[in-house]
Amino acid sequence: MAAxxxxxxxxxxxxxxxxxxxxxxxxxxFDLYPGEVLAVIGDNGAGKSSLIKALTxxxxxxxxxxxxxxxxxxxxxxxxGRMAGIETVYQNxxxxxxxxxxxxxxxxxxxRKPGFLGKWLKMLDHKEMERIAREKLSELGLxxxxxxxxxVESLSGGQRQAVAVARAAAFGSKVVIMDEPTAxxxxxxxxxxxxxxxxVRNRGMPVVLISHNMPHVWEVADRxxxxxxxxxxxxxxPDTHTMSEGVAIMTGAMxxxxxxAGAYATPKGVAV
Amino acid sequence: xxxxxxxxxxxxxxxxxxxxxxxxLSFLEKLQRFLHHYPTAAPTFVLIIAILGFYIAAGPRFLSxxxxxLILQQITVVGIIGVAQTLVILTAGIDLSVGAIMVLSSxxxxxxxxxxxxPAVFAIMLGFMVGFICGYINxxxxxxFRLPPFITTLGxxxxxxxxxxxxSKSESIRSQDIDxxxxxxKFLGYQFEIWGASLTLGTVTxxxxxxxxxxxxxxxxxxxHIYATGDDPQAAQLAGIDxxxxxxxxxxxxxxxxxxxxxxSIGRVGSVSPNAGQLENLDxxxxxxxxxxxxFGGRGAIMGTLIGALVVGVFxxxxxxxxxxxxxxxxxxxxxxxxxxxxxxxxRRA
Numbered sequence: 238m239a240a241x242x243x244x245x246x247x248x249x250x251x252x253x254x255x256x257x258x259x260x261x262x263x264x265x266x267f268d269l270y271p272g273e274v275l276a277v278i279g280d281n282g283a284g285k286s287s288l289i290k291a292l293t294x295x296x297x298x299x300x301x302x303x304x305x306x307x308x309x310x311x312x313x314x315x316x317x318g319r320m321a322g323i324e325t326v327y328q329n330x331x332x333x334x335x336x337x338x339x340x341x342x343x344x345x346x347x348x349r350k351p352g353f354l355g356k357w358l359k360m361l362d363h364k365e366m367e368r369i370a371r372e373k374l375s376e377l378g379l380x381x382x383x384x385x386x387x388x389v390e391s392l393s394g395g396q397r398q399a400v401a402v403a404r405a406a407a408f409g410s411k412v413v414i415m416d417e418p419t420a421x422x423x424x425x426x427x428x429x430x431x432x433x434x435x436x437v438r439n440r441g442m443p444v445v446l447i448s449h450n451m452p453h454v455w456e457v458a459d460r461x462x463x464x465x466x467x468x469x470x471x472x473x474x475p476d477t478h479t480m481s482e483g484v485a486i487m488t489g490a491m492x493x494x495x496x497x498a499g500a501y502a503t504p505k506g507v508a509v
Numbered sequence: 510x511x512x513x514x515x516x517x518x519x520x521x522x523x524x525x526x527x528x529x530x531x532x533x534l535s536f537l538e539k540l541q542r543f544l545h546h547y548p549t550a551a552p553t554f555v556l557i558i559a560i561l562g563f564y565i566a567a568g569p570r571f572l573s574x575x576x577x578x579l580i581l582q583q584i585t586v587v588g589i590i591g592v593a594q595t596l597v598i599l600t601a602g603i604d605l606s607v608g609a610i611m612v613l614s615s616x617x618x619x620x621x622x623x624x625x626x627x628p629a630v631f632a633i634m635l636g637f638m639v640g641f642i643c644g645y646i647n648x649x650x651x652x653x654f655r656l657p658p659f660i661t662t663l664g665x666x667x668x669x670x671x672x673x674x675x676x677s678k679s680e681s682i683r684s685q686d687i688d689x690x691x692x693x694x695k696f697l698g699y700q701f702e703i704w705g706a707s708l709t710l711g712t713v714t715x716x717x718x719x720x721x722x723x724x725x726x727x728x729x730x731x732x733x734h735i736y737a738t739g740d741d742p743q744a745a746q747l748a749g750i751d752x753x754x755x756x757x758x759x760x761x762x763x764x765x766x767x768x769x770x771x772x773x774s775i776g777r778v779g780s781v782s783p784n785a786g787q788l789e790n791l792d793x794x795x796x797x798x799x800x801x802x803x804x805f806g807g808r809g810a811i812m813g814t815l816i817g818a819l820v821v822g823v824f825x826x827x828x829x830x831x832x833x834x835x836x837x838x839x840x841x842x843x844x845x846x847x848x849x850x851x852x853x854x855x856x857r858r859a
Contacts (some may be wrong), residue, residue: 331748346736
């Protein structure tokens with residue numbers, strides 16, 4: 238990475254979100270740099286989900302700013318975030334079981350046929366959508382899935398997850414966010430998804446990974462954002478911190494400033 | 510790095526952890542999968558068997574073009590309403606008020622044209638407006654207040670029927686009066702002969718409506734969104750679909766289709782009666798269910814409803830021709846509904 242990429246692709250500043258008397262986000266910051274996998278870890282209730290929702294527009298923050306590629310953005314709902322190029326893979330997958338793979342990939346952004354058929358008869362271009370779906374899936378090495386016209390409910394959990402990841406990778410033009418993508422999967426299927434995450438990153442797309450699974454985080458993440466008590470407590474790196482140190486920081490058993498690597502790890506290529 | 514590499518152990522596993530593909534499928538499992546892919550296959554099969562059965566039982570009279578076209582005429586109104594009901598059921602909803610909307614708009618069409626002297630074309634447009642408003646009320650209550658469709662439309666069913674009795678003063682409009690003052694109201698009742706079959710414009714309208722909705726469901730984004738909304742509303746929302754907008758549009762379109770059914774029913778019956786159409790809701794649900802559309806939403810096909818309506822029509826007509834009492838016709842329809850729902854449950858497990 239060149240030293241010119243100083244600017245975060247997605248950033249949050251002083252984000253505050255209150256639900257009644259509960260403060261879910263307490264002046265939290267967030268920085269995702271181009272080309273990296275940033276993991277977000279934190280105990281239950283630390284505010285990880287609120288942070289992500291504030292960034293994607295699913296639950297806009299009360300105060301604070303969100304910047305996408307340096308531009309201040311004001312997402313009111315998840316659609317705004319998506320239109321701006323942020324794709325999210327949700328824990329519950331968000332695929333439609335009885336629709337087929339191609340339909341699911343293009344759900345909510347279907348392609349219409351060119352000319353009269355598309356404009357006046359609103360006819361969908363099934364062939365083109367199938368072609369692109371096939372292309373996207375083979376790019377990610379997923380064409381073990383027999384046919385693109387197979388209903389999603391006939392797929393295994395890992396294959397469904399792959400469809401959801403493929404959808405995000407295919408349409409996320411700037412950032413892909415994955416919320417617990419391996420939580421419901423077996424060992425082998427998790428492996429498949431972790432490889433997918435690396436693939437997506439290697440193709441240049443920055444990824445935010447929310448996970449409770451420390452071995453997975455330590456394997457794929459470039460940097461790890463540790464969330465604690467509603468704010469960014471530390472940013473650490475898998476090669477400077479061990480898993481136990483990470484958990485100690487996350488739970489408050491260790492002050493991140495006491496660690497020789499410090500409490501804020503800069504991304505590759507960023508001058509301190 | 511992970512110190513204990515547990516995944517290396519998993520990589521040495523001898524076979525797949527869980528496999529779904531290699532297993533030899535039994536005949537029943539193959540059938541289950543086939544029906545899962547082609548939900549209209551089962552009702553089509555039943556229709557063919559029924560036609561063959563009645564041909565044997567009731568004789569060649571049953572298969573005459575005239576008799577077959579008579580069946581088509583008999584299912585015209587329930588077929589049109591079945592289209593509306595299919596859309597609603599695909600979204601995992603149900604519309605009990607379809608018959609009431611139909612009667613209310615037919616009464617408005619009739620009274621406007623006959624008692625108020627409104628030109629028939631405008632009277633019909635007013636009837637469509639009533640259908641639109643009724644559908645909008647259903648959709649609004651269901652999306653805005655998150656009321657269950659079953660209860661909502663049970664409520665509006667009663668409200669629409671009460672309005673219908675109030676507005677019509679419980680008076681029917683006689684066929685002669687329509688002929689004399691607004692014959693256009695009966696336009697869809699116009700009959701013509703083709704190859705010995707006798708069809709009405711209403712029947713042709715019904716068939717065209719089925720083709721139109723088949724296209725809409727299969728080839729437009731709106732259609733795919735209806736399936737997605739009924740299948741898993743949360744997933745649909747996360748995929749960026751405004752499910753409330755989809756639901757509202759479905760109930761509005763259903764209301765409009767009911768108004769079309771109202772116009773067709775004036776053509777078919779000849780007169781306008783505020784007491785007609787009370788059972789159209791249940792009859793349309795019957796056609797949808799026998800046609801293989803799942804009451805749980807997201808699964809089914811519009812052409813199945815046409816076949817479902819035909820199955821009911823063929824059973825009624827065939828049993829009547831074979832001299833079976835009306836009560837046994839009803840018995841047979843009831844049996845069919847239960848078989849259809851049981852089949853659906855079985856298919857859903859595939």
